[in-house]
Every structure is written in C-alpha cells, then in structure tokens.
Amino acid sequence: MxxxxxxxxxxxxxxxxxxxxTARGDEVVVARTGADALQQAASLRPDVVILDLGLPDVDGVEVCRRIRQWSEMPIVVLSAAGDEQRKVSSLDAGADDYVTKPFGMAELQARLRVALRHGADRAGDHGAVELTVGPLVVDAAHHTATLEGHVLELTAREFDLLAYLARHAGKVCTHHLLLQAVWGTGYGTESNYLRVYAHRLRRKLGDAGTMLRTHPGIGYQLTDDDTDPADPPPRTARSR
Amino acid sequence: MASYPRALAGAATAAVLVAGLSAAMLLLRDHLSVAFDGLVLVVPVVVGVVVGGLAAGIAAAAVGFVVYEVVLIPQYGTSAVGAAQSWVALVVYVVVLVLVAKVVADQRHAWAEAAHREQETRRLFDLSEALIAETPDLAQRVVDTVQQTFGSGWVVLVLPNDDALHVAASAGLAAPVAQLDAVLGTPGTPVHLLEHPSLSLPDDPAVVALVADGHPVGLLAISPAPAHHHDRRLLATFANQVALSIARANLRELAVRSERLEAAEETRQILLRAVSHDLRTPLATIKASLSGLRDPGSGLAEPARQELLGLAEEQADRLDRLVANLLDVTRVEAGTLLVRRQPVAVDDVIDEALAILGRPPVTVALADDVDLVDADHLLICHVLVNLVDNAFRYAPGDIVVSAARHAGRVELAVADRGPGTAAVQLRSTASLVGRSAGGTLAPSAHLAGDGHSGLGLAIADAFVGAHGSRLSLDDNPGGGARLSFTLPVGRADAEDLDSTELAGSAVAAGAR
Structure with a gap:
C-alpha cells in the first residue's frame, strides 16, 4: 500500500x-494545481507523485524542479504526445519516468511499480558504495561491476556510465544528464557517444542487457523490472 | 550660349558706344595718338561681349575696326593706312579684341554650365528626398517630382502587377488612368499607346525603362521628350533612382507579406496544437478507464466498474461535442450558417442545454419578466452548452446561468468564480481577440502550448454574431468571469420561421 x-x-x-x-489498495491524494501539488507533497510525503505537465498555474516542469530541491520522492510525469521537449525538460528537472497520454492503466501501473521500488531503494542506500540492480552489483569503491558474481570487463567510461545508471536505477536518465555526468560539463549534445556505449554495455551484460532500456530521443533507463508494460509503447511518431 | 536677341542687344550697345567714343575722339584726334584711340575702342567691344556674347563682341570689334581705320588713323576718310606704326596699332587692336571676346565668352559659358549643374544637383536632391520617405504613394510622388523637374506636359509610371502592366501613377494626363490601364491590360499583345484612338496622347514622349539589379521594374513615360542633352542625362539618372526605389519598395512588400504568412502559419500551428490537446483530453480518460476495466487483476468492485464506464461514456460525449464544434467551425468559415429565427422559450433552452451537459450543478436565475427571445433555438442552445462547459472546465462550482431584461432585450449570461477575465482572454483568444480580418478563427500567440483551443467560445461567439449580437466578457462582481450576450424579445404571435441565409462575410462582420 x-x-x-x-x-x-x-x-x-x-x-x-x-x-x-484505489482498487489496487493504494491511497490516492489529488491536487488540481501546481501550488496545491507542492503543498500536498510537503505535508503528506507521498511515496510517488503522478504529475501532469499541463497545469493551469505553475508549469509541471517547475513543479518537478521545486520538489527536487528538498525531496527524492519518485515523480512520474504525464505528458501529451508530441511534446517531447517538455518531457525531456521534466526528466532533466528531476522526474523519474514519464507516461504519454493517452495511456493504459497497465502501463501506468508498471511505471509506478518501478518508481516505487527504486524510490524505496534510493531512500535506503543513500550514498551506498555497493549498488544492486537485479543480478547486477556495482561497487563504486573498487570500480568493479559483477553480474551474477562474474566480474564484467569494463573500461573506465563504461563503468562510470553503468554506475551512474545504477545509482539512478528506475529513473529515465536523459542524454543530457548522462553526458554531463559521465563525459563532463562540456558535453550535452553528443548522444551518438551514448549509442555506442549503450551498445557495448548491452553486449557485455549479455542476457541481462535488456535491463538497459532505450527511450528513443530521450535517454536510457536501467531497471530490473522485466515485466514489460502490457500496452504497446505509444506511437508518438505516427503523426510526424 | 547667348541667345539671338541678347547678341543683338550686345552688338547694338557696342555700336552705340563705338559711335559715342569715336565722336568724342574725332574732336580731339589731332592731339591723340593712334595707340590711345585703339585702347579707348577696346571698351565697347568688352561691353558688347559681356552683354551679348562672342558674336556681339566680334560684331563690335568689326565696327570698331572700321571706325578706327577710317576715322581715327591719319589719311582720314579713306581706308588707306599710312605709317607702319598705325598698321601695328590696328593689328594689335584686332588681335586683342578677338582674344578678349573669346575669353569673356568662355567665361560666360562656364558660368552658365555651373548654374545648370547646380540646378541639376538640386533637382536630384529633391527627387531623392521624395523617394527616401516611407510613403504608400511612392509612384505618385515620382511622377509629380518628374513633372515638376522637367516642366513636362504629362508623366506616366507603368508598373507590372501580377502578369499585367498597369498605370501606377500619372500627372498632367487628360485621359483617365482607367482608360490607359485598359489598353495595357492584356499581356502578350502589342500595345500602340500613342496611336490608340481612345487616348490621343499629346506630344512626342520619351519612354524610359526602369531597371534595377538587372531586372526591369517598370516604365516611365514623359512628354514632351527632354530636348537638351542635359535634361536627357538628368532623366536617365532620375530613372535609375526611381527604379532602385521601386525595387526597394517591392522588397519591403515581399518582406511584409512573408512576415504575415509566417504569423498565419504560427497561428495555425497553435490552433492545431490546442485542438489536438482538446481532443486528446477526453481520450486520455476513455483509454485509462477502459484499459483499467479490461485488466483482470484490477481488483475493481462492481460500483467502481460502473463509475468507470460512466466516465468513459461522459467523455465520449464530450469528444462528440468537440467534433461537432470543429464541424461548426467549417460551417462558419464556409458561410453556410443558417439562422432560423423563431420565438424561443428561455427557460426551455437553458434546460435543454443543461440536459445535454448531463445536468451539472448549476444555479439558474431567471428574471420574472423574461419569457421568449427571437432566436435560433438550436444555435442558442449550442452557445449555452459551450459557455457552461467552458465555465466548468475552469471553475466547477458556483456557476450561475442567468436571464434578465436589459434595455428592451434579453440578456443571457454565464458567470463563474474562476480565475477571471485575464484567464478567459488567454484561453479564448480565438474568439475574443485574435480573429483575423478575413473572419477565420485565429487564436493569438498568447495561447500556451498546452492551452485549450477555446474552440467552444469561438463557436459561441460566431453563433451569437450570426444573431447580430456579440459575446461580451466582463469581470464577475466578487471574482471570476462573466460571459453574456443579448437577444431581441420574441413575440408569441410572430410569424414563424423567418430564415436568413448568411454569407460568410456577414457572419464574420456580425461576430466581431
């Protein structure tokens, strides 16, 4: 619950x-405006926030940013199809995941499950040296990563990328965030680097490579939630 | 060049002076030397040149020579010249006089030239002054300036427009421009302007092609053709300047047009985005409810299932209304909106509108003296549905639908306690602010990316406009917005079904 x-x-x-x-046994609190959302988030400390980006008062991206100033609570963003830019902005501002409207309940619930579990993990192992995502264990202190006990042969940059994704397991990390964190502040638009490294990581992870999910045009997500959403991914590209 | 009368006057003046001076010297000729006489006789020649130019000077010199030789050189009265000294004096006299006449005449010529050039410069300056100003009547300015500068009989400026030539401006022309235009009208056929019977253009004109950046931009005809080469050169310079400024004006027009196109394109984009947002909002609810219902593990109890089905159905209705509104937009734009005026019971139409909306919690305030209005029942019902729906979207609760008498008409109003007029303007710019001149629905760029299209209000505005009234937006006393319109009072015994076909322009004009 x-x-x-x-x-x-x-x-x-x-x-x-x-x-x-509610039928699933969760407690649901509702806010109609951004101001209301910020207040409820502070007073009720929800386990996850489902946030529509098009609010009448404050922009949803701004709500993300303000919540992140004081809390790591998972945020799943609801956004309209064709609004990729704001989706990316909200992820950069700290949202964990997104669902494109119109969405099926199964898809939303799958995203909520991932957000909830990793949110709880993150709350527990804050600053932990050893990060565990499913069969994968990343040891930040010794710069080693093991998959089901076997050590992975990783270059320094591959390790940094994997470690960042593991530290933010469950969160959709945008290209911009990953490049800045792993390559440095001078980077931000070289998403072709990421494609190459994601490909290498998947090959080295073998069967577990499916844990690294690609969100086309947006970023990457590392999660051990292998139950793919029942609904097919929204066909956002159809109209363009 | 000295003119003929001036030369004559100079020669006459010189002759008179020669006569006078010779007469004076005649009395004293025994006491004067030959050289002195010659020196004195230089004066009339110089005066002659100054007054009458080179020809007058030479004439004066000739007269002076004869008088000098015959009267003042010893062996008087004959053409014989005595002493060698006298010969020398005579020759010196002639040479000096011819040279003086030449120098003075050249000087005069240079002056005249300088004066002409200065005038030319001033005219060019005047023209560039006329061309530099940002005025819509550039063509008229050009012909006026050319006419003034050259003192022409008439001036015509012909410019291409689409595929044909037309007279952009004319000055001093007897025939009306329209007549001339008609002659020019057909592309591909040779036109004999000057011989055209209906025009009878006087005098022999000069036609100058206006060329800028290697492209012809028009024709400038001027009559009579400037005769002097100075004037022809000036006309050529004028033509270049005019061509450049016409090319510049064309470019400016092009820039303005592309800017307008860009704005229209942006508006279309915004409207499209807003409409797609409006259409997707009910779809999100429908998909979420149905997918939840289909999920075997949803754990939904029967009352919850019923509620979800109800919500899906309600949103399907909302979607239907939106699509109907979109169809109405095309009807309004196509100008095929039909208004069937008939006596409409106000309480009835309000009730029907609320029924369509699924009886939302709305307060209805009907004044006692309100009974019938003269309007199209269907359209007014639609207007009320859209106004209440709009109010609900932004401020559910405390919505009041009212009807009251106002200055001999019935005022219908929907008031809410929402964010007020500022927010309404923002979300309904399509209808209340940004309607373009052509009567098409165009929301202004203020509409936020995720804003609602305001389609409902735009339609309401257009329908109210079709009744010859207008939708007005006010602050609701005590907070919120109030949208209202008035209709004429209906009479029960009025002749029924007076229908009016409205042209698109009439709808657009009325709706504003």
Missing part, C-alpha cells in the same frame, strides 16, 4: 485514476 499524489487539472481523468489506483 502506497500513498500516491495525483496532480492533474482534468477532473474526469483524476476520477478514473482515483478509482483504478
């Missing part, structure tokens, strides 16, 4: 989410 904060200004969608999520 988790406490979920749903932030959306469309009353009908809010009702559907409340009914469906």
């Amino acid at each position: 988790a406490r979920l904060l749903v932030v959306d200004d469309d009353p009908a969608l809010v009702k559907v989410l409340r009914i469906s999520l």
Whole structure:
C-alpha cells in the first residue's frame, strides 16, 4: 500500500485514476494545481507523485524542479504526445519516468511499480558504495561491476556510465544528464557517444542487457523490472 | 550660349558706344595718338561681349575696326593706312579684341554650365528626398517630382502587377488612368499607346525603362521628350533612382507579406496544437478507464466498474461535442450558417442545454419578466452548452446561468468564480481577440502550448454574431468571469420561421 499524489487539472481523468489506483489498495491524494501539488507533497510525503505537465498555474516542469530541491520522492510525469521537449525538460528537472497520454492503466501501473521500488531503494542506500540492480552489483569503491558474481570487463567510461545508471536505477536518465555526468560539463549534445556505449554495455551484460532500456530521443533507463508494460509503447511518431 | 536677341542687344550697345567714343575722339584726334584711340575702342567691344556674347563682341570689334581705320588713323576718310606704326596699332587692336571676346565668352559659358549643374544637383536632391520617405504613394510622388523637374506636359509610371502592366501613377494626363490601364491590360499583345484612338496622347514622349539589379521594374513615360542633352542625362539618372526605389519598395512588400504568412502559419500551428490537446483530453480518460476495466487483476468492485464506464461514456460525449464544434467551425468559415429565427422559450433552452451537459450543478436565475427571445433555438442552445462547459472546465462550482431584461432585450449570461477575465482572454483568444480580418478563427500567440483551443467560445461567439449580437466578457462582481450576450424579445404571435441565409462575410462582420 502506497500513498500516491495525483496532480492533474482534468477532473474526469483524476476520477478514473482515483478509482483504478484505489482498487489496487493504494491511497490516492489529488491536487488540481501546481501550488496545491507542492503543498500536498510537503505535508503528506507521498511515496510517488503522478504529475501532469499541463497545469493551469505553475508549469509541471517547475513543479518537478521545486520538489527536487528538498525531496527524492519518485515523480512520474504525464505528458501529451508530441511534446517531447517538455518531457525531456521534466526528466532533466528531476522526474523519474514519464507516461504519454493517452495511456493504459497497465502501463501506468508498471511505471509506478518501478518508481516505487527504486524510490524505496534510493531512500535506503543513500550514498551506498555497493549498488544492486537485479543480478547486477556495482561497487563504486573498487570500480568493479559483477553480474551474477562474474566480474564484467569494463573500461573506465563504461563503468562510470553503468554506475551512474545504477545509482539512478528506475529513473529515465536523459542524454543530457548522462553526458554531463559521465563525459563532463562540456558535453550535452553528443548522444551518438551514448549509442555506442549503450551498445557495448548491452553486449557485455549479455542476457541481462535488456535491463538497459532505450527511450528513443530521450535517454536510457536501467531497471530490473522485466515485466514489460502490457500496452504497446505509444506511437508518438505516427503523426510526424 | 547667348541667345539671338541678347547678341543683338550686345552688338547694338557696342555700336552705340563705338559711335559715342569715336565722336568724342574725332574732336580731339589731332592731339591723340593712334595707340590711345585703339585702347579707348577696346571698351565697347568688352561691353558688347559681356552683354551679348562672342558674336556681339566680334560684331563690335568689326565696327570698331572700321571706325578706327577710317576715322581715327591719319589719311582720314579713306581706308588707306599710312605709317607702319598705325598698321601695328590696328593689328594689335584686332588681335586683342578677338582674344578678349573669346575669353569673356568662355567665361560666360562656364558660368552658365555651373548654374545648370547646380540646378541639376538640386533637382536630384529633391527627387531623392521624395523617394527616401516611407510613403504608400511612392509612384505618385515620382511622377509629380518628374513633372515638376522637367516642366513636362504629362508623366506616366507603368508598373507590372501580377502578369499585367498597369498605370501606377500619372500627372498632367487628360485621359483617365482607367482608360490607359485598359489598353495595357492584356499581356502578350502589342500595345500602340500613342496611336490608340481612345487616348490621343499629346506630344512626342520619351519612354524610359526602369531597371534595377538587372531586372526591369517598370516604365516611365514623359512628354514632351527632354530636348537638351542635359535634361536627357538628368532623366536617365532620375530613372535609375526611381527604379532602385521601386525595387526597394517591392522588397519591403515581399518582406511584409512573408512576415504575415509566417504569423498565419504560427497561428495555425497553435490552433492545431490546442485542438489536438482538446481532443486528446477526453481520450486520455476513455483509454485509462477502459484499459483499467479490461485488466483482470484490477481488483475493481462492481460500483467502481460502473463509475468507470460512466466516465468513459461522459467523455465520449464530450469528444462528440468537440467534433461537432470543429464541424461548426467549417460551417462558419464556409458561410453556410443558417439562422432560423423563431420565438424561443428561455427557460426551455437553458434546460435543454443543461440536459445535454448531463445536468451539472448549476444555479439558474431567471428574471420574472423574461419569457421568449427571437432566436435560433438550436444555435442558442449550442452557445449555452459551450459557455457552461467552458465555465466548468475552469471553475466547477458556483456557476450561475442567468436571464434578465436589459434595455428592451434579453440578456443571457454565464458567470463563474474562476480565475477571471485575464484567464478567459488567454484561453479564448480565438474568439475574443485574435480573429483575423478575413473572419477565420485565429487564436493569438498568447495561447500556451498546452492551452485549450477555446474552440467552444469561438463557436459561441460566431453563433451569437450570426444573431447580430456579440459575446461580451466582463469581470464577475466578487471574482471570476462573466460571459453574456443579448437577444431581441420574441413575440408569441410572430410569424414563424423567418430564415436568413448568411454569407460568410456577414457572419464574420456580425461576430466581431
């Protein structure tokens, strides 16, 4: 049983989410505006925030940024199809994952599950030296990574990338975030580097390579949640 | 060049002076030397040149020579010249006089030239002054300036427009421009402007092609053609300047047009984004409810399932209304909106609108003296649906639908306690602010990327406009916004079904 904060200004969608999520045994709290969302997030400390980007008062990206100033609580963003730029902005501002409207409940619940588990992990092992994501163990102190006990042969940069993704397991890390963290502050647009390194990491991870998920045009996510969402991914590219 | 009368006057002046001086010297000729006489006779020649130019000077010199030789050189009265000294004096006299006449005449010529050039410079300056100003009537300015500068009879500026030539401006022309235009009108056919019977253009004109950047931009015709080479050169310079400024004006127009196109394209993008947002919002609810219902592990109890189905159905209705609104937009734009005026019961139409919306919690305030209005029942019902729906989206709760008499008409209003007029303007710019001149629905760029299209309000505005009224937006006393419009009072015994076909322009004009 988790406490979920749903932030959306469309009353009908809010009702559907409340009914469906409550049926699963979760507690649902609703905020209609960005200001209300910030206040509820502070006072009720929800386990996860479901945040619509198009709010009547404060921009959803700004809500992400302000929550991140004081809390690591997982944030799953709801965004309209074709609004890739704001989706990326919200992830850069600290959101963990996104769901594109219109979405199926199974897909939303899968994302919430990932966010909840990794959110709890992150709260527990804050500053931990050893990071565990499924069969993968990353030891930041000794610069080693093991998969089911076998040591992976990684270059320094491959290790840095894997370690960053493991530290933010469950979060969709944008190209910009990864390049800045692993390559340095002078980088940010060289997403072709990432494609190469993601490919190498997947090959070295073997069967576990599916843990590293590609979000085309957005970034990468490392998660051990292998239950793929029941719904097919939204076909955002169709109209363009 | 000295003119003929001036030369004559100079020669006459010189002759008179020669006569006077010779007469005076005649009395004293025995006491004067031959050289002195010659020196004195230089004066009339110089005066002659100054007054009458080179020809007058030479004439004066000739007269002086004869008088000198016959009267003042010893062996008077004959053409015989005596002493060698006298010969020398005579020759010196002639040489000096011819040279003086030449120098003075050249000087005069240079002066005249300088004066002409200065005038030319001033005219060019005047022209560039006229061309530099940002005015819409550039063509008229050009012909006026050319006419003034050359003192022409008439001046015509012909410019290409689309595929044909047309007279952009004319000055001093007797025939009306339209007549001339008609002659020019057909591309591909040779035109004999000067021989055209309906025009009877006087005098022999000069036609100058205006060329800028290697492209022809028009024709400048001027009559009579400037005769002097100075004027022809000036005309050529004028033509170049005019061509450049016409090319510049064309470029400016092009820039303005592309800017406008860009703005229209942006507006279309914004509208498209807003409409797609509006259409997707109910879809999100429908998909979320149905996918939840289909999921075997959802754990939904029966009441919850019913509620989800109800929500999906409600949103499907909302989607239907949106699509209907979109169809209405095309009807309004195509100008095929039909208004069937009939007596409409106000309480009835409000009730019907609320029924369509699924009876939302709305307060209805009907004044006692409000009964019938003269309007199209369907359209007014649609307007009320859109206004209440709009109010609900932004401020559910405390919505008041009211009807009251106002200055002989019935005012219908929907008031909410939402964010107020500022927010309404922002979300409904399509109808209340940004309607373009052509009557198409165009929201201004203020509409936020995720903003609602304001389609409902735009439609309401257009429908109210079709009734010859207008939708007005005010602050609701005590907070919120109030959208209202008035309709004429209907009479029960009025002749039914007075229908009016509205042209697109009438709808657009009325709606504003």
